[in-house]
Amino acid sequence: MEVEKPSRYLGNEINSIHKSPGEYEIRFAMCFPDVYEIGMSHLGLQIIYHMLNMRKDTFCERVFSPWTDLIPIMRSEGIGLFGLESQEPIKNFDFLGITIQYEMCYTNILGILDLSGIPIYGKDRGEDDPIVIGGGPCIYNPEPLADFFDLFYIGEGEVCYDALLDLYKTCKSRNEFLKKAAFIEGIYVPSLYDVSYNDDGTIEDFGPTDEGCAPDRIKRVIVKDLDGVPYPDKPIIPFTKTIQDRLVLEIQRGCIRGCRFCQAGMVYRPIRRRSPEKLKDLVDKMIKETGYEEITLSSLSSSDYPWLSELIEHLTVTHKKDMLNISLPSLRIDSFSLDIMERIQDIRKVSLTFAPEAGSQRLRDVINKGLTKEEILAGAGEAFKGGWSRVKLYFMFGLPTEEDDDVKAISELCNDIAEEFYSIPKDQRPAPGRVDIVCSTSFFVPKPFTPFQWARQNGSEEFLTKQHILNKEIKTSRNHKSIKYNWHDSDTTYMEGIFARGDRRLSAVIERAYKKGCIYDAWSDMFRFDLWMEAFEEEGIDPSFYLRERSYDEILPWDHIDVGVTKEFLRREAENALKGKVTENCSESCSGCGCTAYGCGICIEERT
Template sequence: MSIRLSDGLLKSVEKPSRYTGNEWNSVIKDPKTVDIRFAFCFPDTYEIGMSHLGMKILYHLLNERQDCYCERVFAPWTDMEAKMRENNIPLYALETKDEIKNFDFIGFTLQYEMSFTNIVNMLDLAGVPLTTADRKDNDPFVCAGGPCAYNPEPLADIIDFFMLGEGEEIINEVMDEYVKWKGTGKSRIAFLEEIAKLEGIYVPSFYEFDYNEDGTIKSFTPIKPQYPVKIKKRIIKDMDKVYYPEKMIVPYTDIVHDRIMLEVFRGCIRGCRFCQAGFIYRPVREKSHERLMELAKKLEESTGYEEISLTSLSTSDYSQLEEFTTELLDEMKERKVGLSLPSLRLDSFSLDLMEKAQKVRKSGLTFAPEAGTQRLRDVINKGITEEDLLNAVSLAFNGGWHGVKLYFMLGLPTETNEDVEGIADLAHKVVHAYKRVPMEKKGKGLNVTVSTATFVPKAFTPFQWEAQDSIENVSQKQMLLKERIRSKQITYNYHENKLSFLEAVFARGDRRICKALIKAWELGCKFDGWGEYFKYDIWMKAFEECGVDPYFYATRKREYDEILPWDHIDIGVSKKFLINESKKAYEEKITPNCRVNCGGCGAAVFESGICGGNGIG
């Protein structure tokens, strides 16, 4: 059934273009001509979801199939949701306005733990049973992938199956199996059993956990012997051959990243011990600059965008960066297309490159020292020095820049008040670096913005065993830093540490907390990542009513031999390596980046000896 949205309803909500579709390059098909209907759901607003590269890739990839129609679904903002519930309008897909409860698949991308209540809310708004156990043969399969899927257990009762790793191959294999299954009259379980044979597929209902008296995990067991004990992530071997869209949807409204996005490589050569992405996306695999040029030209022609962004975990580590950006800027000069660069590493900051990329506006640059002292930067294996920062900002100030954003974390393992005060000291040194620049060279109106986030221990990092710092301790550190910053040219922003506490609960939770997630939603929690809607007290009430201790997951230090909720997932990085990195952190020892020396993490031999070229491990 197709939904009809009246003009009156759309005029009564904020940003009606979020809900209308029909954008340039969106895919229109006749649903009657396909065997598979796939609702690609992003559990946040249109502006955030449409900025996500993974959605752009998989949306067009699935629509390349003649037998499949992939449509987009976003979480309606609270005003639109109220109108939908008031008028009995179920959650629908943008392209056809059809109810998604009649689709074959409802697929969620899991980018942030604090969007989990939106998943529950979207399923309810769609009229789809919230749990796997309650779904019948005529209900869609609910699946998920993305970085948060690497600890799938907090959603184990809700998601029918997870796709672990990079989705370009695995999602097509799942669709192929579905076409074989559809119409056979076999049960949902039969389909799930078939796809469970595929590398990278995890079906939580096929496994059970047993627990010790102290609440730790005693065992993880498949309920049938044919189900795999370890689920191995999928990786793409050749980045030049992997699918990448030559068209991208151009929205009618502003989105967070409203430009062409070019993915230059996957993985990261660095080994920052707090960074989940740096480990789960190993090994590094680059695209050639020839392939990137080909894509840049086609995307510029098909979208009309006037800006190209280079995306990766650390773009300045792209081995062909100077060669590629020079060629790209030369090619795009006549088309008046500019280059957007993300934050660059301090130890590889290039003023020439920034001059090329930002010829018009020299307002601000972004750097992430992460910690205020060299000791703590060595603990987290950041691999940069205070000298790197001051050299980079001095170059920038001499080049006319007058704004610098500096990102740090509070609550890192072994952190002391001296480390916190070091953040303020570093910011003041940046101000002094600006004052030393000759008047005729520097831009007017210096503003140094210091932002701190609370450290959240994540799965598959060397810090996955660490206790998160308490809410009270982090609050004290925030106030200490605020007191230490005495310059009017420095602005200090900090994140809500209660939100970070909840993030840690779900980042390291097991399937016992799923009931608390559903209970929190029942009590009114959604859009938790948005400050105005975050309800900490309601969350704590939900945990209490469900008999779940959130501190057990967030602020408890684990032993190395404890079974972790994600130990059945194989990302290619060995636990032995992570333990060794954890120990090196306490010894304040640096591990060189993979391009300098392969650290033997296991990713280089995870799949047919891939190491990304150039000795990258």
């Protein structure tokens, strides 16, 4: 065969939806700009697909980035990128919706537009081109991509697509549609806003091109009652094995924890839960409609779901015959979680994951991790007694205020955990009698809408020095034979940091990098740092400008997005961080982040 894994492009999977011409008025292409196996593992895409196809007047198809073996064939044969279901060109669709989950997919977005024959800049598109919509976590700062998109959907997909599509049907031109769409809550039409810069490169002013042509700020829209919105209860079953080859049940959205480095923990507030009754109904139907024997309960912090025990009971007892294999990510390791893990019969007991993020208690307080050394050691001790002997630990370098001592404390923590294991009498230790600790470090990227959005990002050399210090520290530590240290390259982090807090001037750099051949940057074997650096140089843009510390009064490129948490709250949290002052989580007390304005979720529930 000329093309690897042709079943990526078939579009005839079980539960895929096919509609005949004449059955619909609006054609929507839902795109994940990476390869099929990654895109099909994304729940959001399946939610939108399911939801839009519930509309009688709309046919929503899927599209992914063709793999690198197909791209040259498409170019030489003149084949335009097509929707998987109908195999018809995307160019003929009314909408192309692209979910943007990570910064390193930006050149793939240009690849999608280019291969579809759609002009990559919004301003060059005409009446025959689809309306190009961006959504997903990266568009909480949409500015680096602003010139490529006709509109951004700020918030959760279930809320305003109906209003948007209904409006589309009444409009006679693209222009009319975009101008009116700008007034739908959650919709940001970047071409209706202008930006000017100071001599030092910071933003001087940002706002609508004409007074009143668009709202000053775009408010993120959210679902108030998760039980009341559509959920893909007949998810598509890929033929080929995908990254997440299993059912995904989203049990809650948002997080109570308020870790200061975590964008998801801030921009998905407030936490909202699906009821156990709803989840049981969903899971019964999903198992029946798919035949999957594996399921993931998805959320940012599973332990914080109040009815977890009841739900696990349903999955393991009611569905005993279905031989379900249950996975529960993001558990906090304590006796409750270990009990749950025993019950889901994770008998392999391969490894246990902790994410302390920082080595020292001081730094964990700075980031508001809400996890003490005592809790970590107690959790590990319980786990060892319960039969686990392999522990994975995740840390970040480059957190604000980090010193060499904090770096060294990572090694100290690993050693303390090892000693927790070796303090168990030999005959009571789980096989093989010795502990295996895998320590991984990543690099911190300050993200918009977090208390660290003003912070300086470490440079590549600082990151590498810290890795070096830690490596040496572990190598010479007491239990070095039980600790394995994994480290990484920092070039990708450098790029992520630029785009995470970038502005509109970066569009030109992205275009240039794409034209130089950058694509699939998220795949380390294809990432071309050298080409990216050339692109910056040719555009006359200094990338390090985007990694610097910002002052509180600077206009940030994403200030016009109202994500729910207020700038005052973020600043307060940033100041608390510097003082090492911990903030209570949402179930303990309200920290006044601003999201009570949504009037839903934990904000209106009784605290326990």
